[in-house]
Amino acid sequence: xxxxxxxxxxxxxxxxxxxxxxxxxxxxxxxxxxxxxxxxxxxxxxxxxxxxxxxxxxxxxxxxxxxxxxxxxxxxxxxxxxxxxxxxxxxxxxxxxxxxxxxxxxxxxxxxxxxxxxxxxxxxxxxxxxxxxxxxxxxxxxxxxxxxxxxxxxxxxxxxxxxxxxxxxxxxxxxxxxxxxxxxxxxxxxxxxxxxxxxxxxxxxxxxxxxxxxxxxxxxxxxxxxxxxxxxxxxxxxxxxxxxxxxxxxxxxxxxxxxxxxxxxxxxxxxxxxxxxxxxx
Amino acid sequence: xxxxxxxxxxxxxxxxxxxxxxxxxxxxxxxxxxxxxxxxxxxxxxxxxxxxxxxxxxxxxxxxxxxxxxxxxxxxxxxxxxxxxxxxxxxxxxxxxxxxxxxxxxxxxxxxxxxxxxxxxxxxxxxxxxxxxxxxxxxxxxxxxxxxxxxxxxxxxxxxxxxxxxxxxxxxxxxxxxxxxxxxxxxxxxxxxxxxxxxxxxxxxxxxxxxxxxxxxxxxxxxxxxxxxxxxxxxxxxxxxxxxxxxxxxxxxxxxxxxxxxxxxxxxxxxxxxxxxxxxxxxxxxxxxxxxx
Numbered sequence: 001x002x003x004x005x006x007x008x009x010x011x012x013x014x015x016x017x018x019x020x021x022x023x024x025x026x027x028x029x030x031x032x033x034x035x036x037x038x039x040x041x042x043x044x045x046x047x048x049x050x051x052x053x054x055x056x057x058x059x060x061x062x063x064x065x066x067x068x069x070x071x072x073x074x075x076x077x078x079x080x081x082x083x084x085x086x087x088x089x090x091x092x093x094x095x096x097x098x099x100x101x102x103x104x105x106x107x108x109x110x111x112x113x114x115x116x117x118x119x120x121x122x123x124x125x126x127x128x129x130x131x132x133x134x135x136x137x138x139x140x141x142x143x144x145x146x147x148x149x150x151x152x153x154x155x156x157x158x159x160x161x162x163x164x165x166x167x168x169x170x171x172x173x174x175x176x177x178x179x180x181x182x183x184x185x186x187x188x189x190x191x192x193x194x195x196x197x198x199x200x201x202x203x204x205x206x207x208x209x210x211x212x213x214x215x216x217x218x219x220x221x222x223x224x225x226x227x228x229x230x231x232x233x234x235x236x237x238x239x240x241x242x243x244x245x246x247x248x249x250x251x252x253x254x255x256x257x258x259x260x261x262x263x264x265x266x267x268x269x270x271x272x273x274x275x276x277x278x279x280x281x
Numbered sequence: 282x283x284x285x286x287x288x289x290x291x292x293x294x295x296x297x298x299x300x301x302x303x304x305x306x307x308x309x310x311x312x313x314x315x316x317x318x319x320x321x322x323x324x325x326x327x328x329x330x331x332x333x334x335x336x337x338x339x340x341x342x343x344x345x346x347x348x349x350x351x352x353x354x355x356x357x358x359x360x361x362x363x364x365x366x367x368x369x370x371x372x373x374x375x376x377x378x379x380x381x382x383x384x385x386x387x388x389x390x391x392x393x394x395x396x397x398x399x400x401x402x403x404x405x406x407x408x409x410x411x412x413x414x415x416x417x418x419x420x421x422x423x424x425x426x427x428x429x430x431x432x433x434x435x436x437x438x439x440x441x442x443x444x445x446x447x448x449x450x451x452x453x454x455x456x457x458x459x460x461x462x463x464x465x466x467x468x469x470x471x472x473x474x475x476x477x478x479x480x481x482x483x484x485x486x487x488x489x490x491x492x493x494x495x496x497x498x499x500x501x502x503x504x505x506x507x508x509x510x511x512x513x514x515x516x517x518x519x520x521x522x523x524x525x526x527x528x529x530x531x532x533x534x535x536x537x538x539x540x541x542x543x544x545x546x547x548x549x550x551x552x553x554x555x556x557x558x559x560x561x562x563x564x565x566x567x568x569x570x571x572x573x574x
Contacts, residue, residue, distance in 0.1 A: 014397070017397050017400070017401050018397040020400075021396045021397040021399075021400045021401070022396060022397075032400065035397075035400040035401050036400065036401055036402075036403075036404035036405060038401070039401035039402065039405065040405060059423075059427070060423075060424065060427045060428070061424065113286055113289075114286075114290070116286035116287070117286030117287050117288075117289055117290030117291075118290050120287050121287065121290060121291065121294075124553070127502075127503075127506040127552055127553075127556060128506075128548070128549045128552050128553075129506075129509050129510045129513050129548045129549070129552060131510055131513060131514060132513060132525075132526075132529055132541075132544065132545040132548050132549075133545065134529075135529050135530065135532060135533030135541045136533075136538065136541055136542070136545070138533060139337075139533065139536070139538060139541075140337065210411070211410055211411055211413065214411075214413040215413045215414065215415055215510075215514070217413075218413050218415045219415050219514055219517070222415075222517045222530070223529075223530065223533050224533070231415065234419055234420075235419055238419040238420070238422075238423055243420075243423070246419070246420055247420070250412070250417055250420065253412060253413050254408070254411070254412040257411035257412050257413055258408050258411045258412075260411070261407075261411040
């Protein structure tokens with residue numbers, strides 16, 4: 001019964017979405033948010049319906065309503081894990097790694113030799129499975145969040161570096177010549193022209209790095225962690241078959257990832273309002 | 282000499298590495314000497330810090346030696362052979378890459394063809410990438426074990442879950458690249474097909490698909506690197522018995538850094554080879570399609 005209701009809801013939601021997408025109001029902001037939201041709600045309802053309808057055991061796949069209850073019941077634990085993994089491990093590493101990459105990028109840009117020598121290596125490193133350094137960092141910096149932050153620093157560093165170096169070349173010849181005719185020093189030209197011109201590239205790299213940061217912070221916990229943290233909690237809760245708690249952690253991780261990505265996108269919108277990709281919306 | 286700066290920087294990195302090895306491993310050497318009541322001369326310090334069994338930072342030649350031993354020292358079927366572990370990871374990488382690419386291409390076609398899908402699904406595809414897949418990994422393992430997906434397909438459950446994790450990481454670049462590629466034909470070319478009275482499907486097969494190939498290859502290179510990361514990450518919660526990721530976990534649990542470093546380098550070499558392979562394939566395909574450049 002609940003299965004059919006869910007399927008009916010899914011079809012109805014699809015119909016509404018199709019109508020909305022092809023209607024004249026499809027360009028509206030509210031509609032642009034409403035359509036994916038309805039899509040997501042429909043998936044949740046279908047999930048609930050399938051679990052209830054087929055009587056799927058909780059140890060295989062808990063229903064969304066059960067996960068919601070688990071989130072409500074475990075708020076203190078979820079908060080401790082969030083602070084440990086996301087705020088201490090992930091964000092610290094993210095900020096440090098990005099800052100280091102920007103500084104090195106300016107240096108690489110200044111010294112042509114480094115650009116020819118370091119950049120190919122950086123490009124290569126950006127494609128490598130850097131998560132592999134997690135066990136080494138845990139050996140060096142111990143089990144607590146410092147080792148997680150170190151992993152994140154290294155993972156974040158190369159994508160940001162590669163993008164930032166590309167960004168520093170993004171200003172046009174004409175613009176740089178104009179700076180020269182005004183007698184601008186290297187630093188003046190850097191701060192007034194080339195750094196602002198590099199911002200779209202920097203944010204591109206930071207968006208890629210945002211997801212990498214969370215992956216690094218959670219993976220590193222597999223190689224040893226104190227008795228808190230999201231990666232630790234997930235692997236122990238799976239062992240205890242406490243699946244609603246596992247899904248609650250996943251929901252928090254998803255939320256944290258989306259919020260971090262959203263924040264970066266928001267700052268990008270503020271900083272690079274002049275860029276064609278941000279205008280005309 | 283285009284590669285000269287690269288070689289110089291590379292040499293500097295290796296030199297720094299040696300210096301770091303001496304510096305980081307020195308406390309242990311001094312500690313041992315103090316216990317034995319002996320003094321440490323400079324030559325002793327240098328030779329000892331580069332040949333410790335459990336160094337804080339192994340010297341490059343130690344890692345290379347371990348790598349060489351892992352590749353050539355054991356039979357290919359041995360659990361200590363890096364070829365064996367590399368092969369396991371490679372199989373996962375390829376299956377994840379295939380599944381992810383096919384999914385990415387199909388989703389891109391769907392999104393390009395249907396406005397409802399584009400508005401409804403695209404935001405979720407983006408959100409799916411902000412979810413750290415490693416959080417989902419143990420869940421995927423439990424699910425594929427209890428559903429017995431692997432038995433139905435005639436492979437192990439572990440391979441199925443690792444493949445799903447790798448595919449989850451690799452589908453997104455393909456999706457984004459393919460959408461861009463399928464939309465790359467300009468209005469003039471679309472109009473031309475209309476004058477030929479081509480049907481929607483014909484236009485898709487003869488114009489949009491070929492136009493998307495360069496974009497596809499660019500994103501495939503990103504996707505295979507992502508798939509390798511997924512394969513390594515996926516090996517951690519799946520019992521960590523075989524594969525390069527498992528090798529790293531074993532090395533870290535037994536406190537032997539050289540094993541970890543060797544596995545890390547094996548993974549790096551694997552990534553390099555895979556990207557090189559795709560680049561070759563790209564050149565061949567693009568040349569077949571008549572591109573000159």
